[in-house]
Amino acid sequence: MHDDTRIRCLPALRSILVQESELAGVVERGAALFDSPSLDSLALVNLVVALENEFAIQIDAEDLEQVFATLDSLVDYLDGKRAG
Amino acid sequence: MMGSGMLPGPRDLIRHWAQADAERPAVVTVAGTLGYAELADRVAAVAARLRGLGVGPGVRVGLAFPNSLDYLIWLFGLFEAGGVAVPLDPRMGAPELATAAATASLRFIAATALPVTLPWPPMPAVSAVAGGLWQCRGDGRGSPSETTGNVLVQQFTSGSGGRPKHIQRTEAQIREDYRHFSAGLGLDGGTRFLAPSPFYHAYGALGMYATLAVGGAIFPLPRFIPAELMAAAKRFQPTLTMVTPTMIDMLGKCFLPPQDRGVFASLRHCICSTGHLSQAAHDAFRGRFDVPVHEQYGSTETLSATVNLGDDFDEGCVGRPYPGVEVAIFDSQGAMSAPLVVGSVGIRSSSVCVGYAEADHALATVDGYVLPGDKGFLDETGRLHILGRDDVYNVGGYKVDRSEVELAIRRAFPVTYVAVLPFERAGQPALCAVVEASSQQVTPESVMAACRAQLLAYKVPARVVVKSSLPREANGKVRVGDLASVVLGKE
DSSP states (O other): OOHHHHHHHHHHHHHHHHHHHOOTTOOSTTSBSTTOTTOOHHHHHHHHHHHHHHHTOOOOOSOHHHHTSBHHHHHHHHHHHHHO | OOOGGGOOOGGGHHHHHHHHOTTSEEEEETTEEEEHHHHHHHHHHHHHHHHHTTOOTTOEEEEEOOSSHHHHHHHHHHHHHTOEEEEOOTTOOHHHHHHHHHHTTOSEEEEOOOTTSOOOOOBTTEEEEETTEEEESSOSOOOGGGGOSOEEEEEEOOOTTSSOOEEEEEHHHHHHHHHHHHHHHTOOTTOEEEEOSOTTSHHHHHHHHHHHHTTOEEEEOSSOOHHHHHHHHHHHOOSEEEEOHHHHHHHHHSOOOGGGTTTTTTOSEEEEESSOOOHHHHHHHHHHHOOOOEEEEEETTTEEEEEOOSSOOOTTEEEEEOTTOEEEEEOTTSOBOOTTOOEEEEEESTTSOOOBSSTTOOOOEETTEEOOSEEEEEOTTSOEEEEEEOOEEEETTEEEEHHHHHHHHHHHSOOSEEEEEEEEETTEEEEEEEEESOTTTOOHHHHHHHHHHHSOGGGSOSEEEEESOOOBOTTSOBOGGGHHHHHTTOO
């Protein structure tokens, strides 16, 4: 992923994470998202829907645990979806 | 087509259709389709394994699975072995699991290792056997009174009204539930049930039993993600789905490519559990997919009771009783109320439970009607309208009906959930409104202003908390027991 794309994605992602999942303490790029106690099943769906609308994509990954493992892995997934 | 009055019993569902029509599709997943005969073979293998471990009549086994083929195989294998199923939330942590194992007196817990299931850490009360089965220290039999009456399932209530409790559910009660549900909806062998609501709750399990009872096919979804549900719908062409208000809300606002607007066109019934599906959420869903939403009322205590099968969604209206179910409204003295008079909702049928396993929790009943604790009224045409929980609070010597305050807030804003709860302020009782809504549209100040405009001063909440999302069960119900910490700002 190009760094300039990552730079554009990260602020939007952080904003969505805080607003939809109250993951205010989990916005560092390498920090674990999926294992955060704040990311219960409803917060995950909220997050998925917000990301879908922000980036105009459908998130239907079978391995959501890997996609949402960290902020970095999430950005990589979104970048792949947008490129596809 | 088999008449709904002749449906096989819950222990015989798979075997019945395997003998009647072996190749008929039973379960569809992304991996393929399994016919009834093959499903029956796998069920029989699990039953033999369980019998070999000593599981028989009255022995309790916990089942901690997301919706999956595995769950169906273990559930019906356990039924075939004669055991009692105790469905568990697969996301339970070790302490909750150990408590469940002890309080439900489990002999074993069966679980799978799907990605949505957290790893199971070692627990003092539970040890691994092998192949998805864990042995518990209990003998699995519970007290003598719990092993009588042909108990099929021991169900945890969701705890949405407070502390989770156990209910003993007999074969006859479960059969009556799927019998009247099938009859009310006119289900037949062509039923294709898309299942995102958890089977470990009575609501999600109902669709599963009813579909298998008529020889239909199930597409189990281990979790709800909008795009995954829509992808499954494209593949499966469902005629029936059972969702929650949260799911309707999410489907109404998720990203939707234009080509997916017709994705639910095959649905004959989109059933939604009661939980205050807002008019706005309904309209967004309906506007996108052109599918009517049928709101159903029921509870773990009463099972399915009423459904609004009309194409006339009206917030809070949950329609008419299923065949064989009676609904009445009672006043505070236990007398039956007239139409349009608000009171406590009572449900009477042969599928309602007779009590909780916990001796310190009595089930509220009047003349055989179970009162789940909801307030509502019957309109002139016999349709039931649900207003909220049946609670009246004393605030400074004044009686405040929480449903009146909640209704005032609902009238003023597009909220997805509102609850009015008591708390203490400077040692005095006061009310707090917990509102789930977009903070861009609703603020504590605007909620208070709306209440002041509609209510007497003593009914206006002293505190308002607005959250974009509240803690919920997997079936979408707000965990009311957790709202106290929201009120106190400790969540």
